[in-house]
Amino acid sequence: MEELYAGAYDRFTIRLLDKIFLTFDRTNRLVIPNKLDWQEAGKAIARIGRAGRLQKQTLVRLTHDTLIALAAKRVGAILYTKNIKDFQKIQAHVPFRFLPLDRDDI
Numbered sequence: 001m002e003e004l005y006a007g008a009y010d011r012f013t014i015r016l017l018d019k020i021f022l023t024f025d026r027t028n029r030l031v032i033p034n035k036l037d038w039q040e041a042g043k044a045i046a047r048i049g050r051a052g053r054l055q056k057q058t059l060v061r062l063t064h065d066t067l068i069a070l071a072a073k074r075v076g077a078i079l080y081t082k083n084i085k086d087f088q089k090i091q092a093h094v095p096f097r098f099l100p101l102d103r104d105d106i
Contacts, residue, residue, distance in 0.1 A: 001030075003064065031077065037070040040094070044070075047093045062086055069096045 001021055008014045024030045033041070044066050049059050065086050072079040073096035081087055084100045091098065 031071045031075050033067040033071045034074075037067055037074065040070055041066040044090065044093045048089055051092070052089065062090065066090050066094065069094050069098070072096055072098075 001017065001024075004017055005014070008017055021030075041063060045059050045063055048054065048062060048066075054062075065083065069079060069087065069090050073094065077097075079087070079096065079098040080101050081098055082101045087098050090096075
């Protein structure tokens with residue numbers, strides 16, 4: 001939800017996201033990274049960094065996506081994303097399922 005809110009610049013979008021958040025919260029459908037997800041994310045980011053010799057700012061950017069991947073894995077969800085490149089990097093170090101979306105899918 002944080003990334004969606006971060007990209008919401010108008011009141012209409014923010015109100016829509018508030019409704020989505022409340023609906024997901026009431027139906028117990030919010031998947032939030034837990035302490036083990038954070039621990040594994042740190043380890044995964046370290047592996048990604050060693051494997052790709054990436055700059056620290058790139059690894060920081062991958063942290064949120066790694067947490068999303070780990071939370072999806074924990075609940076057995078398939079992650080749908082347009083961010084194929086980053087999630088492929090993560091998938092090389094964290095086994096989880098994701099399906100790429102085309103620009104026209106949403």
